[in-house]
Amino acid sequence: MIPNFGHGSACVRGDHTFCWDWVQQHWHDTLLPALVQHVELTLIAVGIGFAIAFTLAMLTHRIRGFDKPVGVFSALLYTIPSLALFQLLVPFTGITYTTVEIALVAYTLVILYPNIDAGLNSASPEVLEAARGMGLTPRQVLWRVELPLAVPAIVAGLRIAVVSTISIGTIAAFLLPKGLGYPIFIALQSPTPFKTEIYTAGALAIGLALVCDGLLVLLRRTLVPWSRVA
């Protein structure tokens, strides 16, 4: 079976390096949906991962020694190959979107929690002493001082989380016909892997990663005017 070849041009039938006409032909039925699914996949994973990591970091910020075990757990989790993690989850959550998202969320947590935690700890001792000495309550110190000062580290974590989720997300196609990994997966399965499809989907993943990263850099500039001075 040779999927997505359509009525193919000479370029497509000969599987030349890159066939622009194929891209045009299959933009709407294959590539754009895959791209949209990939964005969705990434946003859900990073969104949920961020919500969990942020809550966890804020709650555990005052608990001394909590970050160490979490760090070790994170590191261990990250060593599990993503494909293996999908398979580990299948017995519990089946071959579902949930399985994919659980795995992706787990990876974002591993990146986001340590970054948010480190960010919250980045306020210098003298800033904290001044804050307390001026009469800020511990809660006010957290929200008005430590959290704003954590923003650069949080955004840095988000950048890594987003880019790596976009990348790892392509592996979701081994489980479900979703995302930019799927066209690659299909193309690879044919006896003569169709190059154009692989390249295009790959390029879209890279492009998506770059665009998201750029947006986060802009976000950082807006949120952190103070780090650009001097």
Place this chain on the structure above:
Amino acid sequence: MTAAAAELVFDRVSKRYAGREAAALSSLSLEIPAGTFCVLVGPSGGGKTTALKMVNRLIPFDEGDIRIDGRSVRDLPTAELRRGIGYVIQQIGLFPHMTVGENIGVVPKLLGWDRARTRTRTGELLDLVGLAQDDAQRYPAQLSGGQRQRVGLARALAADPPLLLMDEPFGALDPITRARLQAELRRLHHEVEKTVVFVTHDVDEAITMGDRIAILREGGVLAQYDTPDAILAHPADDFVAQFIGEDRALRRLALRTLADVPLDPAAATGAGLRVTSSTTVRNAVSLLLESDADHLVVENADGDALGTFRWHDATDVL
């Protein structure tokens, strides 16, 4: 513009840190009248910073009490207590993510002031500490060390607290900036009349700044508490004498100007080196040494001769 200054009393305050043999503070009793600029000075281990931080309860004390205008610092919730006390530290601790204006406005905001009032107050304070109005929009990273400490001072004064705690505020500044800020803080103290508790390990700074000086020795024992002049004239013991230095007579001369010297108007001849009456006696003596003259002609700001200053006049004022 100011709320009245507060009287501060340490009443047999003791503190021992866990796991340390020597006490950090041994039954410290100190009465600091309202409006006084009181300097806590002494070698490290003397407990001066510990004593200071007990006032706003950054450090708890074991025994005794500290009262501000008769009210124990333990009677108020800590956050509320601290909002009513200005606090300046050596490392300044400005919030890097806030502009100068926002830094100054932190306590007013906590106290629920409206924006207009905070902005007016910020403007006043920038003037008071010698910063430009435009500086309100700048971030701490854009300021020099001296400017930052000016902001630190403005921030501490924002809500017009009757008591100001300063923990080696000028310790990290270069000597020129430090001298300038010392002079300005003295001037400012005359303007705003607050009670100031100022910690330093620098005896010169203590003598320059203090209305009163409390000298603390190892183990947090109060060695002497008096005016700079009285301490220089009558050190309580060998420790104090050694701590303030053997040139204490010269230091005392530095506390007086020629205006304090009874000059004989009849002796005012036109001849001789002329100095203004605002010159310190110490500097006058130095000028005598330097010029190898036997007298100086003292004049007022308008240049009118007031009299002559001779060697024995220096000893007469001590």
